[in-house]
Amino acid sequence: MITVALAKGALLKDSAARFAAAGLDFSAALDKDNRQLMLPTPCGRARALLVRNGDVPTYVAYGQAQLGVVGYDVLREHQLPVAQLVDLGFGGCRMAVAVKASSGYERAADLPPHCRVASKFTHCAREYFDGLDLPVELVHLNGSVELGPITGMSEAIVDLVATGRTLRDNGLVAIEDLFHTTARLVGHPLSMRLDDGSLNAIVEAVRTASAAAGAAG
Amino acid sequence: MITVALAKGALLKDSAARFAAAGLDFSAALDKDNRQLMLPTPCGRARALLVRNGDVPTYVAYGQAQLGVVGYDVLREHQLPVAQLVDLGFGGCRMAVAVKASSGYERAADLPPHCRVASKFTHCAREYFDGLDLPVELVHLNGSVELGPITGMSEAIVDLVATGRTLRDNGLVAIEDLFHTTARLVGHPLSMRLDDGSLNAIVEAVRTASAAAGAAG
The missing domain is CATH 3.40.190.10 (Periplasmic binding protein-like II)
Incomplete structure (x- = not known):
């Protein structure tokens, strides 16, 4: 199962929209009454970890999440070994x-x-x-x-x-x-190297959705 | 004017009650609609700085607040030069x-x-x-x-x-x-040494109120 670390707060809604374009439905995370920190998608292929903005790079660097969405400011501040994959354009x-x-x-x-x-x-x-x-x-x-x-x-x-x-x-x-x-899609470097194609398919779908949103915006 | 750094969140209500016993009315800080970070007391003798739990020792150590209320856990974690004055008993x-x-x-x-x-x-x-x-x-x-x-x-x-x-x-x-x-009343060491008696009067009133609350509780 693919685990995606998502920052609670301002970036969450747009993050969910980008992953929806990749076929992963994290909309349950947007429910105001949700108190769960680990949320599976309805399709069962992935789950979201809902964590603090500053903790996203930690979960991705340690490989507990293969992908994550976090602000470039946090990446600059914490300097953890994660791969920067896509500039998502929002949260500017x-x-x-x-x-x-x-x-x-x-x-x-x-x-x-x-x-x-x-x-x-x-x-x-x-x-x-x-x-x-x-x-x-x-x-x-x-x-x-x-x-x-x-x-x-x-x-x-x-x-x-x-x-x-x-x-x-x-x-x-x-x-x-x-x-x-801006918000960035980041990945666990080792998981990206060992990927059977499923991670890359998500990354490419998110990249395409971000380019489309950028062109529209 | 005396400035008191108060932690927003769980400790705020009990903190305000202790200072009320010392004649300082910080009840405006408890208003849910309050968005001000710096609140004068109605008597004009003091003001509250409403800050994050972890920032209270910083404001007190730099002398921007002469007094502050913060959990002993934060004092242990940050090790800043503040004087621990009273164990307030709450927030255990x-x-x-x-x-x-x-x-x-x-x-x-x-x-x-x-x-x-x-x-x-x-x-x-x-x-x-x-x-x-x-x-x-x-x-x-x-x-x-x-x-x-x-x-x-x-x-x-x-x-x-x-x-x-x-x-x-x-x-x-x-x-x-x-x-x-538990929550502690802390002070700026230099302000305590140079005190004309007004800070000490507050500290003693808070100490008495805490002892009474401890005996009653």
Whole structure:
């Protein structure tokens, strides 16, 4: 049986739609009352593992799921050995440096050396500021990163920005982008190499559906 | 103004009750429709920062909050420089090693060397298994840790157990406790040292209310 790790939350609906195009019906996962974490498809060929966004690469890297859907931001942050197979196109947003609108900083390089930067994505942030040769103190937060500058704990944040509404509501402004992120189909490398064709058929169907959605969108 | 970092979620209601005994009214934080992360008390003497459980020690360690309420489990896991002031008594549960009920393991020391253990609390787990002199591979998960043994990714988990219902529902059983945890009032060490008496008055009132609740409970 093929196991697919799907991230609960914002990516789930579109993920299910892509797999539906590959003949795998994960729509039971979209039921609000569903509390099961392991859901077989009606056809019995596959099952979904419903896990946290950040845990998808773990299940795929360890081979407990042969396929998974997760944001590129998570792949960049965790650096686990999974194969990136298809850019699914949805879940688009950008990883950005943001500061208080009143701060006057216009570029990341304007930040003072050794200032504090709060982020859920400290690995990505570390890489970025190292690239600028700007030494900063990273403060890891698990949520509500916008509180960093508001409380005065940090000069800046590195966080995902979709519409920019959370930033605006909190008097913050994005001043530089690290990278753009979308949802990705990932695979367990060994399972892909040993594949009898059934995994590849799913990957190709998802790829075709994503290309069609991209052309339509 | 005194800032108190409060963990959103299970500890919030009891936390607000303890501070009410100290004359600080954080009841607005309990309103389901509240979306503000920074809430002043009606008296204007203090404000609450509503943050993730795991972020409370960060705000207190950096001095953005002078006081905070957080589970002892989080303090053990993150090891940040905050002063533990009062055991508040509520939010009791235990950090335990759990395995599949069908596995036959009866003690943590029965686990095979180099087996995998999944946990959100990998620092606590590392310390524990080091103490047993049992080398294990820790797999960090962000949620639904019970999927570790169910999917076969790990032999065991280390996780918080309150009623044990989640374990039972998933065919798991706790075989050993690492430690018992309850909510703690913590303080920013420097703020406590420089206190003009106003912080200490709150701490003492919370301590008295906790002792009374403990005696009544």
